[in-house]
Each structure stands twice: as structure tokens, then as C-alpha cells.
Amino acid sequence: MWIPIQLNEQSAEPMYHQIEVQLRALIVSGQLAEGTLLPSIRELAQTLKCSVITIRRVYQDLENEGLLRTKQGTGTYVAKVGxxxxxxxxxxxxxxxxxxxxxxxxxxxxxxxxxxxxxxxxxxxxxxxxxx
CATH class of the missing domain: 1.10.287 (Helix Hairpins)
Known part of the structure; x- marks a missing residue:
């Protein structure tokens, strides 16, 4: 799945923050619906040309906020957002x-x-x- 995230390498904002803010906005706005399967950490890191650690941190932060949920062996999904x-x-x-x-x-x-x-x-x- 393609996720419309645009990174600005010239920005003073860390890459993980740019990704996290944009992914959060996609979820909160409903552009990524509840139950949507996100790309694997490796796949998204490869697509965005960043480290696996960066994407893992983004996914963990958003999971801690209740916006994502991870099912072992199946992937990371958009959680229900009230x-x-x-x-x-x-x-x-x-x-x-x-x-x-x-x-x-x-x-x-x-x-x-x-x-x-x-x-x-x-x-x-x-x-x-x-x-x-």
C-alpha cells in the first residue's frame, strides 16, 4: 500500500517527526480508515528511504497514542479512532x-x-x- 508521505530533507524537523505528523494526520482525517493494513516497517522504510528504526519508532509512538494496533504475525493496522x-x-x-x-x-x-x-x-x- 502506498501512503502519501512527503519528506523534506532540508527541514530542521527530524525525519521520524515528519513521518509521524503526516501519518497521524492521515489517520485522524479518516484518509486511512479503521482496519487499514499499513506497509511493514521494512517496506515503508524502503519506500521513504529511511531507516527501519525510524519507522519502528513512528509505529510505536502512534500505537502508544491508540492510533495504530499491531497483530503479531499479521501486521500493523489503523485502530478505531473515536x-x-x-x-x-x-x-x-x-x-x-x-x-x-x-x-x-x-x-x-x-x-x-x-x-x-x-x-x-x-x-x-x-x-x-x-x-x-
Whole structure:
């Protein structure tokens, strides 16, 4: 099975984190449905050109969060994600991205007002692009 994960080798984010964030988003958004069999650790590592240890860590982290389950001898599957858990993960991924954006703004000394204006502009552009 092909999983649409894109890695940025130039990113300061560790590879395992990039993979984990994207795989979590695919599960939480429902793009990977409950019961979906994921590629084996070796297979995904080969596809993404990274180490088996990296993928093992991602799978273990997501299993600890309750998003994946592993059956010995059969593989790793997407676990059932309830609405409450889905909302928690959905919100936390947006909060994490917003915190990174705020950190970037603070580093270049943007004021709170400038950052709020940028957020409003981005939201408006997205609404216009989506016709909403």
C-alpha cells in the first residue's frame, strides 16, 4: 500500500517527526480508515528511504497514542479512532503548527497585531480559494 508521505530533507524537523505528523494526520482525517493494513516497517522504510528504526519508532509512538494496533504475525493496522480522540488530535496538530508559526514571527520580531493580521489574511485567501 502506498501512503502519501512527503519528506523534506532540508527541514530542521527530524525525519521520524515528519513521518509521524503526516501519518497521524492521515489517520485522524479518516484518509486511512479503521482496519487499514499499513506497509511493514521494512517496506515503508524502503519506500521513504529511511531507516527501519525510524519507522519502528513512528509505529510505536502512534500505537502508544491508540492510533495504530499491531497483530503479531499479521501486521500493523489503523485502530478505531473515536470522535473525541479525532478532535483532540485534529486540534493538537493545528496548535502545533500555529505555535511554530508564532515562534517564526517572534524570531523576526513581528508584533502580535502583525501576526494576527497575517493569520486573518491567510484565512481570507483560503476561503476565497475554496469559494466559501
Amino acid at each position: 470522535d473525541e480522540m479525532r478532535d483532540i488530535h485534529r486540534r493538537s496538530s493545528v496548535i502545533e503548527a500555529l505555535e511554530a508559526a508564532v515562534d517564526a514571527g517572534v524570531r523576526v520580531r513581528c508584533s502580535d497585531e502583525e501576526m494576527m493580521e497575517m493569520l486573518r489574511d491567510i484565512l481570507q485567501r483560503r476561503r476565497n480559494a475554496n469559494g466559501t
